[in-house]
Amino acid sequence: MLDAVIQKLMALQECDARRDNIQSQLERIPIEIARTEQKISQEKEAIEAAKKTILELEVRRKDIDIEIKQAEEQTGRYKNQQLQVKKNEEYQALQHEINDMGLKISDLEDSEIGIMLEIDEATDLAKKEEEERNQSIKELKTLISKREQHREEFQSELESADSAVKSATAELDEESLRVFQYVKMKAKRPPFIVPLEDQKCTGCYLRVPNEVKTDILKAGKLVRCINCGRILYSA
Ligand SMILES: [Zn+2]
DSSP states (O other), X not given: OHHHHHHHHHHHHHHHHHHHHHXXXXXXXXXXXXXXXXXXXXXXXXXXXXXXXXXXXXXHHHHHHHHHHHHHHHHXXXXXXXXXXXXXXXXXXXXXXXXXXXXXXXXHHHHHHHHHHHHHHHHHHHHHHXXXXXXXXXXXXXXXXXXXXXXXXXHHHHHHHHHHHHHHHHTXXXXXXXXXXXXXHHHOSSOOEEEEEXXXXXXXXXXXXXXXXXXXXXXXXXXXXXXTOOEEEEO
């Protein structure tokens, strides 16, 4: 009689564990999808950041262009003034300004060349990185669709596991079920029903008193390990 109950409890334990396992895998899926989506966002942000760097360099280049143009216009004005001045000192002073402007323009042109090189390098790098990142985004999206597919599979598996648990539950009496649920809550992880071997509970591997063994042999009552609380049966 008790052996039959133990068998039924073991059957319940098996499908219950399967259901819990599917359930926990199902619960992990949205977390994994969210994590993957976050990675996609990071890749997209990195692509945008590289584009922004290039745009900023282009803005700097345009600013330098404007400065060069202004310096050239100023040089032109100085040259016009030179044509109008009578005194040699005034002419020389303007010539000094014109020379300074020439140096300034030359410096600005050097900076502009430097920035143009930077733009070229950044553009090449951004292009290469963008290709890699787009590839990575593609792979991450595939991963998401696979997980969504898994979710559907797990959901249908969960339904069949649920009905297996219901059938196994229907086989058992209320008291045995109550003990099973209590042990499950206490022990947290299966197995919840274990054999007693050499007077040791094979769930926690601790010795149990003689009475426990005697109790097991007496039919009609479920016996639990006094250490871990698992249901014991005679091996
Ligand atoms: Zn135990």
